[in-house]
Amino acid sequence: MMLDPLTLVLFAPLFGAVAAFVFPRAAAAVGLGAVLVTCGAVLWLAQQVLAAGAVTVALGGWEPPLGIALRADGLAVAMLAMTAVVGLLVSASALDALREARQQQYFWPLWLLLLTGMNGVYLGTDVFNLYVMIEVIALAAVGLTVLSGTREAVRAGLEYMYASILGALLFLLGVGFVYLQLGRLDFEGLNSAEPSGALSAALALMVIGLLLKTALFPLHFWLPAAHANATAPASALLSGLVVKAALYIFLRLSTYMPLPDEILITLIGTLGAGAVLWGGVQALRAERLKLLVAWSTVVQIGLIFIAFARAGQIGLTESWKAAALLILAHGVAKAAMFLAAGRIKDEVGHDVIRDLDRSSIRPTLAQFTFALAAISIIGLPPSLGFIGKWSLMEGAMAAGYWHWVAVTMIGTLLSVAYFSRVFAGFLRFDRMRGELAEHKGWAVADIAPLTLALAAISLGLMATPILSFLELGYPFGATP
Amino acid sequence: MTDTLTEMLTTLNGSLLSDAPLLPLFILLTSLLASPVLFALPESAARLRAGINLTVAALKVALVGWLGIKVGQGVVYDISFNMLPGLEFKLQADPLAILFVSLSAILWLVTTVYSVGYLERGPHRARFFGFFSLCVAATVGIAMAGNLFTFLIFYELLTLATYPLVIHKGSAEALRAGRIYLIYTLAGGLVLLLGTLGLWVLAGTTDFTPGGVLEDVVAENRLAAQALFVVLVGALGVKAALVPFHAWLPTAMVAPAPVSALLHAVAVVKAGAFGIMRVVYEVFGIETAQALGMTAPLAALAGVTIIYGSLRAITQDDIKKRLAYSTVSQVSYITLGVALASPIAAVGALAHLIHQGLMKITMFMAAGNLAEGLGVKKVSEMNGVGRAMPGTMLAFSAAALAMIGLPPLAGFVSKWYLAQGGLDAGAGWVIALLLGSSLLNAFYFLPMLYRAWFRDGTIEAPARPRIGWMLAAPPVATALMVLFVGGFANAPFSPLEWTRFVVAIEYQE
Amino acid sequence: MTDPVLVFDLLLAAAVVALAVASLSVRDLFMAIVLFITFGLLSALAWVRLSAPDVALAEAAIGTGVTGALLLKTLHHLRYVTGTLDRDPPPSVTPATPVPAPVIWANAAFCGLITLGLAAAFLGAPQAGPGFDPLVAEALPASGVEHPVTAVLLNFRAYDTLMEGVVLLAAVIAVWQIERGLSDAPAPALGEIFDGFARLTLPAIVVVGTYLLWKGAEAPGGAFQGGAVLAAVGLLLLLSRLYVPQPAHRGVARWAFVLGTGVFAGVALLVAGGGRVAFEYPAEHAKTLILLIEALVTISIAVTLAALFHGREPVALPSSGGKKDA
C-alpha cells in the first residue's frame, strides 16, 4: 500500500468516523487520533504543495472528465489547514464541553464525517462530487446541530435541514444543466467552456443553492437559531467551518465559470451589504450571547461577499485574496468565540447578555478569550481579520468603490457596538448578587479557545507568507 | 578555523551589544511581555506583582536611556518586516520618538509606583496591571512607529488596553464613561484606518519621512490631499481632545487616579497630539501642509480648544473634572505649536509635550492623594488641605503655577517659545491667546491653591493622612522634575535641548 | 404529433405534473403521501421510457418505496403523538403558524425567478448534447464489468459512490442521535393475514434482490436496487414484528452499517501502490473486487435503509414511556 497525502487527508477522517461509530466507548480517543492524523496529512500535503505547486490525483487512474480528480493548490491547502487546526482545537475542547456519554458517542462520528465532507470539498474538482460532499456535510452538520437535544435546537435543526436540502437540490439542478450543456462535470471542462446564457443560468442556480447553504442575506434565515442553539463545540464547527465549505465552492466556481456581468457582482455585493447592516442590527437586539455571536456570523458572511464583489480594478484575480483572508480569519476567530461563549454559559449558568453582570462567577479567561476573538472579528489590528478588512478596503478604495468602503466602516462600528454590550456584562460589578468568586481562570477547557483566539490575532503578522502560500498553484491566476 | 569563529563571535557580539539593532524592539517587548505574566499572576501575589512591575519599569528607563545616548551619537535604528506585500510593520528610533518614549518610560515608572500604592487592596489587580503594562507598550509602539500603518496598529491597541482601565471600578457610571470612550476612540481609529488606507492608495507608502511623502500627490490632486489632511488630523484629534471631539475626556474621569494620570500625561491624549505632529511633519511635511492651506485652520481650531477648555474648567467643582478640562486646553498648545509652522513654535510644542505631561501627572496624582487621604474630591472641599498634606499640596502648587506659566517653571518655557513662534509666523493673535489662556489658567488654579493654603479646614484633618510613601513620593518626584526642566531648560539632555535637535530635523535645517 | 409514442409521452408528463400538484394541495396528508407514491411510480415509468431502467428501478424502490414507507411511518407517529390517530377525518398535525405576507411575496418572487432561470437554461441548452458515452464505451472493457452504469458507479466514479455510502452512514448516525428516548410510539403493524403473506414472500424477495445485484454487472440492476429490495425485506420484518430490534443488537447493527463503506474505502486504499492510485483496481482482479464491494455495499444499504425506517436507536427505554430524558 502506498499512501499519498491527498488520499490520506480524505480517508483518515473517514476511517476515524467508522471506527468511532463502531467502538462507541472509545469514540473520543479514536476521534482525536483521527483528527491528529488528518492534521499530519495536511502538513504533509502542504509540504508537497510548497515544493511542487499544485498536486493532482486522478482517482482510479481515470482522468477527468470520465473519472474524478483531487487537486490541492495553495488555497485548498490553506482551507484544509484551517479546518484541521480549528477542528483539532474544537475536538480538544469537546472532550470537556460534552459531559454526557451519549453526546460524546455521537459527536465524534458525526464530526469526523463532517471533516471528511469538508476535506472532500476543498480537494474536489468535479461539480457532482461537490454535490455529494455538501450532502455529507449537511447531514453531519444537522446531526451536530441537534446534539444538545433541546426543543429549540431540534426546531432550528429542522429549518437548517430544509434549507440545506433545498440548497443542495438547487445545486444539483445546476449540475444537471451543466451536464446538459457541456457533457462533462469537471472544473477543467467548465473552464474551457464557451460562455453562454444557459451556462450562466446553470451557474446562477448553483450559486443560489450555495448562498442558501452559506447563509447570505436574505437566505440566512436558518442560521442564527441553528448556530445559537447547538452545543458549544458544534456551534464552533458550524459557524467557523461549515459555512465556509459552500463559500469556497462559490469562490472556485466563479473562477471557472466567470460571473457573467458586473450587475450580478454588484447584486452579490449588495446582498453582502444587506447582511452586514441587517445582521448588525439583529446582533444589537439579540438577548442571548450565543445568538449575538450567530448573528455576527451572518455579518461576517456578508463582509466576505463584499470582499468578493468589490473586485478592485483587476477583478476576481485580485479580490479573491481579501475574501480568502477573511474566510480564514473568521474561521479561526469565530470558533474561538463560540467556544468561549460556551464556556461562559457553562460557568455562569446562562447566557442572557443583560444578566451576565449579575453573576458573581466571572470566568475571566473565557471572557478574555471572547474579547480577543472579538478583536479579530471587529477587524482591529494586528489580527488576521484586520488584514482581511484592510485588503478589502484597499481594493475598494483603489478602484473608487467608496460605497463598499462606507458599508465596511458602518459594519465595523456596528460590531463595536454589539460587542461592547457583551464587554459591559463582563466588566460591570455593581449589580452582582453576592460576593465575587475569586479569579477562576486557567480552566483547562479554556486553553483551546484561547489558543484559537491568539492564533486569530497573531496570524495577522503572518499575512504575507499566508498570501504567498494562497497563490501557490495559481488557484485564481492566469494559468489555472 | 578558530579565527573565523572568533570573528563571527565578535561580529555577533558587536551587533548584539554595542549596536544592538533590535534595541527598540526590546524596549517594546519589556512591557508587552510583562503583560501576559501580570495577567496570569494570582490576585494574591501582590508582592511578586509589584516586584515585576517595578523591575520592568526600571529596566525600560535604563534601555531608553541607552537608546537615547545611541541615537544622540547618530546611530540609526530601523526594524521592519512585511505585513502585507509592500506594507511594512516598522519600528524606528528617530529623535522625535526618543522624546516621547523617554517621557513614557519615566512617567510609567513613577505611575507604577503610585499604582502599586493606590491599588494596594483593590479588586482585579492582575487585570489592572496587565492592561496597564499593555497600555505602556502601546504608547512605546506609537512613539517608535516608523510609518502610519504601524502607528495605527498601536493606536488601536492603546484604545483596547485603556478601555478596561477606564471602567476599572465596574460601576454603572464607569461603564457609561467607558462606552463613550470606546465609541469616540474606536470611531476615531476607524477614521484613522480610512486615512491610512487613503495615504497608502494615494502615495504608495505610509512611511514617516521628514519633509513628508505627499509632494507629488499634492501636485496632482490637491483636493484629495486636503481631504486626507482633514481625515487624518480629525481622526487623531479625537484622542488629542480637540473641540468638538473632546467630550469623552471629562467623562473618562471616573477612572482610578493613576489611570487618569497616565491618560492625561502620556498615553491617550498625548498619542493624539504626537500623531498630529507625525502627520503634519512627516506625512505631509510642514511646507506642504502650509501650501495646502491647512495649517491656519488647524491653528485656529487649537486656539478655540485652548480657550474653550479653560472656560469650562473654571465652572467645574470636581477636582478631576477641572483638571480634565485643563488638559483639553493645555494639550492643544502642542497642536497650536505644530500648526503655527514656525520652527520656534515647534520647539515650544515639543517641549510642551514633555512639560504638560510632567505637570499634569503631578496634579492628578496629588488629586488622587487628596481623595485617598482626606476624601476630598471637590474644589469646594479643599479648604485647608495644604496643612493636612503639605508634601502633596506643595507638589500640586508647583505644577499649577507652572501651568499658569510662572517663570522659570516648565510651563513658562513652552509658552515663551510658542509666543516667540507666533511672532515668527506673523500671527500676533497668538500672544493674545496665550495671555488670555494664562489668565484663565490662573483663574481656575489659584482659587484651589488659595483654599488649600489660606483657608481654614472645614474637615477635621486626621493626625496622619492615610497614605503610604508609594502615594506620597511620586507627585513630589514629578514636581521636582517640573522645577528642573524649567530651571535648567538649557542643560544638555534637557527636553528643550533635545527638542531643538528634533526641530532641526523636521524643518530640515 | 401523430406519433402515438409522443402522445403517450404527453399524457404521462401531464399525469406526472398533475400528481405533483395534487400531492401538495390535497388536504389529507395520508392522501398526499399516496398521491406522491403514485407520482413516483409514474416518474419511474417515464424514466423507463427514456431508456434509464436502472434509474427507474432505483426511483421506484428507494425514491418512492422506501421514502413512501418513511413518510407513512412518520405520519403514523405524528398522529399517535398528537392523539389524533383514530380521528376521522384526521386534522392537520402541525400547528399552522400564519406566514407574513411579505415573506410569501418574497418566496413567490424567489420561485418565479428560479423557474424562469430554469426554463431559460433548459430551452437554451442543446438537445442531446455532448456526453460521456464515447469515453465510457472506450473504457468499459478495462472496468471489469459489462454494464456501463455499474462501471460508472463502481469504477469510473467510485469515489462518488463511496461518498454516497458515507451519506447513508451519516444519515443513520444522525437519526439514531436525534431519536433518543422517544416516547415509544408503536410501529404501525400489519394485520395477521399480512403477517402470513410476509412469511411467504420474504424468501422470494431475497432471491430477487440477490439476482438484481448479480445482474448489475451486465444488465440493469445493482447494489442500490438490490439493497432497496433487501431493505423491503427488513421493512416487512419490522412491520410484521417478526423482528423486533433489541438493544443487544446494536453492536452488530453498527458493523452492518459501516461494512460496505469500510470495505469499499479499505479496498480503494489497499489497491494503491506500485504506480497505482486509490480506487485503481488491478485489471485482473477488477471484477472480483467490484463484485465483493457491491455485495457488501448491498448488505449495508439494505440494513441502513431498514434502520432508517425503524428510526430510533434500539435502547432500553424507561418502562414508563414518554418520560423526559435528561
Place this chain on the structure above:
Amino acid sequence: MPELTPALIYGVTGIAVFAIGLVGALCAQDRLRRVLALKLCSVGAGFILVVAAWRDPPDAPDPVPHALVITGIVVMVSATAVALALIRRLQSLEAEDDA
C-alpha cells in the same frame, strides 16, 4: 417553437415538477408536506439529468447521468430520513411540553 421531442417533453416536466416542489417547500406550512415538496424537487432534478442522458435513437444512452441520478436518489432518501426523524422528535418534544 422547438421540435416536440421526448427530451423536450420530459425536460419541461422536470422543470415543472421542480418548480412545484419549490413552491411547496417555501410556502407549505405543514412540516411533513415540506419534506414531500423537497422530494418533488429532487425528482424534478432527476428528470433533467435523465433527459441529458437521452439519445435519439434510444439504444445507447449516456450512463454517467444515470449513475448520478441513482446517487442522487440515495442521497435524497438519507436526507429525507433525517428530516423525518427531526420532525418526529420535534413533535414528541412539543407534545411533552404541552402535557
